[in-house]
Amino acid sequence: MLCTLTFAQDTKVWNNKQCAVVLTYDDAIDINLDNVIPALDSLKLKATFYLIGSSPVINKRLSEWRKVALNGHELGNHSLFHPCDGSLPGRSFVGPENDLSKYTITRAVNEIRLNNTLLNAIDGKTIRTFAYPCGDLKIGGVNFYTALQKDFAGARGVSSGLQNAAQVDLDNINCYSINGQSAEYMIALVKKAQQSHTLLVFLFHGVGGGHSLNVGLSEHSKLIHYLKEHEKEIWIAPMVDVAQNIKTVQSSVTH
Numbered sequence: 001m002l003c004t005l006t007f008a009q010d011t012k013v014w015n016n017k018q019c020a021v022v023l024t025y026d027d028a029i030d031i032n033l034d035n036v037i038p039a040l041d042s043l044k045l046k047a048t049f050y051l052i053g054s055s056p057v058i059n060k061r062l063s064e065w066r067k068v069a070l071n072g073h074e075l076g077n078h079s080l081f082h083p084c085d086g087s088l089p090g091r092s093f094v095g096p097e098n099d100l101s102k103y104t105i106t107r108a109v110n111e112i113r114l115n116n117t118l119l120n121a122i123d124g125k126t127i128r129t130f131a132y133p134c135g136d137l138k139i140g141g142v143n144f145y146t147a148l149q150k151d152f153a154g155a156r157g158v159s160s161g162l163q164n165a166a167q168v169d170l171d172n173i174n175c176y177s178i179n180g181q182s183a184e185y186m187i188a189l190v191k192k193a194q195q196s197h198t199l200l201v202f203l204f205h206g207v208g209g210g211h212s213l214n215v216g217l218s219e220h221s222k223l224i225h226y227l228k229e230h231e232k233e234i235w236i237a238p239m240v241d242v243a244q245n246i247k248t249v250q251s252s253v254t255h
């Protein structure tokens, strides 16, 4: 009986389909507009683009981002300057001006809110999701997103895993970071999500180039064609829509 209930609840939260798949693309790079949007739009699939407000690709191609949003994709918040914790190992790429470990919580919160203002000026939307730059959650041991919970429908982290609606932590949503993996690997993950009625989030940077973290254009194409072919069973939606459904289900559960 419990299984039946869980199943019913999970398919309802996934728009009455077996599972949800969210495609997310980080860092506001040219390749999003040049390769990803045409590929997604040719199949009428909607995704989330986590934008860095200070990226020159926002300034240069602002009207294109506006069209992306008008077309049903989410412009997510990936902060204003993409600060990462430079005190962690392997972070020699972090300059002193963008070192999250040197930030105060207030500065991080204010910059992220300012990026929301910028995104609102582009798309007119007041609800969206956040993605942690470099997956860094804390400043001096304190989680800065706590002060931002009311500003967002949810926040994507970088830990991997498939979760049902009850398991998802909306303050740190799991995802699978893709860098060089094959279409077979990605489609196998989708099949696992279908079988387990869970949420699967992909995190992409470059698609057919444009970033040091990359996935081949044809591999990405095979994945999205698989999703399109199984659209009746898989809810493919921007993160903001999926997060809002999860929030509704989680808040309706009485303990």
Ligand SMILES: [Zn+2]
Binding pocket: 026, 027, 078, 082, 133, 134
């Ligand atoms: Zn990033």
